[in-house]
Amino acid sequence: MHKIIILLFLVPFVQLKAQDGTYFVKKSTQKITLDGVLDEADWQQAQVLTNFMQQFPTDSLEAESQTEIRITYDDQYIYFSGKMYAQENDRTYVTPSLRRDFRGAANDALVFTLDTFLDNTNAFQFGVNPFGVQREGLVANGGAGGDDLDLSWDNKWQVEAKQYEGYWIAEGAIPFKSLRYKKDASQWNFKFYRVDSETGERSVSARTPQNFRIFSLAFVNRMVFEKPVKKPSTNVVLIPYVASGINRDFDDAEQTSAHSNLAIGGDAKIGIGPSLNLDLTINPDFSQVEVDQQVTNLDRFEIFFPERRQFFLENADLFSSFGHPLTRPFFSRRIGVAIDTSTGQNVQNKIHFGARLSGKLDNNWRIGILNMQAAKEEDINLPGTNYTVAAVQRKIFGRSNIGAIFVNRQVVEDSTGEFSIDKNNYSRVLGIDYNLASMDGKWSGKAFYHQEFDQDGGSGNFSESTYINYDSKTWTFNVAQVMVGDTYDTDVGYTPRNNFFRINPEVGRNFFANSSWVNLHSVRADAEYFWREGKKTDHRYSVNYNVQLQNTGEFGISLNQRYTYLFEAFDPTRTDGVELSADNGFTYNSFEFFYSSDFRRKIAYSFNGYAGEYFNGDRYNISSEINVRFQPYGALSLTMNYNKIELPDPYNDADLLLIGPRFDFTMTKKLFFTTFVQYNSQIENVNINARLQWRFKPVSDIFLVYTDNYGTQDQYGETSFIKKNRALVFKITYWLNL
Known part of the structure; x- marks a missing residue:
């Protein structure tokens, strides 16, 4: 194993440079109108980026459905345009719906990726389809895996698309305020890729081997600005909300009628220079977040569910990528979500306030600091708790980095409920990680050591791992080892089992x-x-x-x-x-x-x-x-999971059914209705979640959300439905740029 660790540190010295061309960006001389018509003089004078290469079905030929890209900028926006040629003049483009943040092979799309710090590790991504539907996301860890593209991130930008005979055109404008970058930057990395559903072809502006993700940042283009990009004015965004709802808990014998509530709170985003962002939240409400998709759990351990809440998403990898999938020192869903020990179910734990500072200090350093205060929950004997996380990351050897993390959970209420630090109720983790990523993308790896400190002490409060992976077009090889001590218990992390060597x-x-x-x-x-x-x-x-x-x-x-x-x-x-x-x-x-x-x-x-x-x-x-698409207005999908387990007497046989129909209708690009029904026989529960969303202004929404849960049980051979809880929530959020 020591040889593996030595190899992890030697590999970066044989990294290859993976730049695939330079694009010179001229500054615009007039206003760009986003209308899908390339009639401005700046588009005619801009350098044309074409000759896209296939990434699927092969990576050695030029794309059959070619694309022409143009880029320009002014003091406020970076603009891009794309002209996407089809192979048939009368073709029909594919989109599952008009809902924002589409993904997958079942979409025609043009996607623009911006690596503003030239680190080939983190990037912003903006996409559009022929119907003008937008998507935006964040790429982390160099885009090595499917989980490294997060489309839950939202920000304000504009794009228009127009279909013509034989091609379609997109024009987009991305505010510099929405990006993080080094002051007076003169060069950025970038990459365009396109999905053409007619042929199934995927093509890229920077040739990317087929064994890599199409959004891999190991293979990029370089743009050089005619004049350095100026620091934008301070970006301050307020996102207030008002939510009102009624709910009824039928399991609570004392609750004989529905309860109503009113909540007011919101978030703020404050740009600290061009590359750091301060996120603030007061009394956050996550009622509009889509419900988790249930699973049949046949494992002995806890199931991992991804984070969906917007506040935690920007630069999320800086906090969440430490450790290994079997032992993470920080898992943001531990904040604001608690377990009712009497039922074993997850319940919401109110958050009073929170703050997070994250981003780049320069091309080499990233930092992240998070602090949140969660409320006391008397019903489940949960005291008021403060959560603090601090992370720092230093780039080395091109795309590799070394980072450190500190996680602290501290109870801040005494037995009488008064604010007081409980010195006997805390958990802390301190860790260091080395992440290897070669410039050519073939080598990746990791080595880390984490130590937990709590009131119980113990010599087994640690976790460590080493991992090395080689991935070429023809061969892949990897080996990993993980060790978790017998008393290692990350209260704010995800470690479903301890006391093992793997x-x-x-x-x-x-x-x-x-x-x-x-x-x-x-x-x-x-x-x-x-x-x-x-x-x-x-x-x-x-x-x-x-x-x-x-x-x-x-x-x-x-x-x-x-x-x-x-x-x-x-x-x-x-x-x-x-x-x-x-x-x-x-x-x-x-x-x-x-x-x-x-x-x-x-x-x-x-x-x-x-x-x-x-x-x-x-x-x-x-x-x-199964998915049935009613293009472009929505889709009907049905998921089903059936397990038949036969065990000898006296053990239980089981027929476990999990079924979930989903109706997703997008009447326009601003009005969406989704209904999700889930029946899980293993936990004897039916869940209904219906959500109506009206995006009345960019990144500003009105939600109407209905949730209902029924217990199911067999009585005399028949299934009965028993009401458990029900809620109806109205919420309005508004994105206000100051």
Whole structure:
């Protein structure tokens, strides 16, 4: 393992430079009107960026559906225009709906990525489709994985699109106030990519190998401004809200009628220079945030759900990327969400106020400081708690970095409820991470050590890991080890299990096909081992064969063997049945598969399954999703997950069904209606969430949200619905630039 650590530090010295061309940006001489008509003189005089390269179905040819890009700027905005050619004059462009923040292969789109600090690590992203629908997001960690593109981030910018015979045109204006960059910058990295649904082609302005994500920042263009970009005037944004609602908890015998409430609060965004941002919040309300998609939990550990709340999103990677997926020192959903120990359910924990300063100090340094005060919740015996997180990151070796994080949870109320720091109720984590990312994107890795400090002490309050990955067009190899101490318990993090040592090697081979219907074959083999106190507790051996089709569909199969040693009694169905006794080991084999169709079609679907042994019995699983598109006004989707578990007596058999129809209608680009219904037989619950959203001004919304939960239980062989809780919320938010 020491050799791996040495290799992590040697690899950056053999990094390659991955710039793919320079674009000279002339300053505009007149006002640019966003109308999808390129009739301004500045567009005629601007340099034309074309000759896009394919990224799919191959990465060695020029795109068949070509694109022409032009960029200009003035003191307030950077402007871009794109002319996207089609291969048929009368073609119909694909969009699932008119809803903002679209993503996926089932969209025609042009996307503009801006790396304003030339670090090939973090970037802003702005996209548009032929119907003028916008999306914006943040790219983190160099865009190495799918989770490194977050489209939940919102900001104010303008774009218009217009369709013509044989092509479509987009014109966009991005305020410098919406960006973070170095004062008097003269160069930025950038990248355009395009998705053409007619052919399934994906093309890029900077050639990007097919084995990388299309938004990878290892492969970019460079823009050089005619005159350095000036520091924008101080950007101050106020986002006040007013929310009113009624709710009824039918489980509470003392609550005999609905309760009403009124909440007032809001956020503020204050630019500190051109590259730092101060976010403030008072009495935040997250009632409009879309409900989590439920899962059937057959694991022994907690399920991870992603953060969706807007306040936590900008520069979120600076706080959340520390550690490993099995042990994160900070998980923002621990703030404002608590667990009712009497029911095991998540409940909202009111936040009084919060502040966060984050961004760049210069090209090499990033900082983030967060402080939030959560309220006391008497119903679940939760005292008032203060949360503080501080992170700093230093770029080294081109795209690699080293960072440190400090996390503090501190109870600030005494037994009488008065404000007083409880010196015996706290948890703190201090950690350091090294993140490797070579300039050519082939090498990545990580090494970290985290130490927890709490009132209980103990020698096992630590976690550490090393990881190295090599990814070329034909071969991939990685190996990772993680160790978590027996008393390591991150109250503000995500560590679903502790007291283990894990190692996970993997090797894979890609075979690119010369076929009219198959694009790529790939074979993967990996193993995973867990040990606890010198005893092996888990292993998994997997062999996978995947096929990527030319029509963007995919399918794959895998053979797996798993071993699980139970240190504690466990019901594999998680239905409160007879538990398998502790101190027993189980080996079980399975066959798994998946298939996803061409999602450019109006009816598209995917499914995957499991068949084989499961602990001391058998399990059969099928899950699927079907989408029907009513272009461009919305879509109907249905997700289903069915598990049949058969165990010998006296253990429970189980038929677990999770089904979720979703209706998503976009009457216009400003008016959206979504209804999401979820039935989960494992927890005997039906959830209904309906949300009407009117974007009456840019980034300003009116929401009407209805939620309803019913318990289900069998009575005399029939399913009954029992009312649990119900709420109706009206909320208005307004984005005010000062």
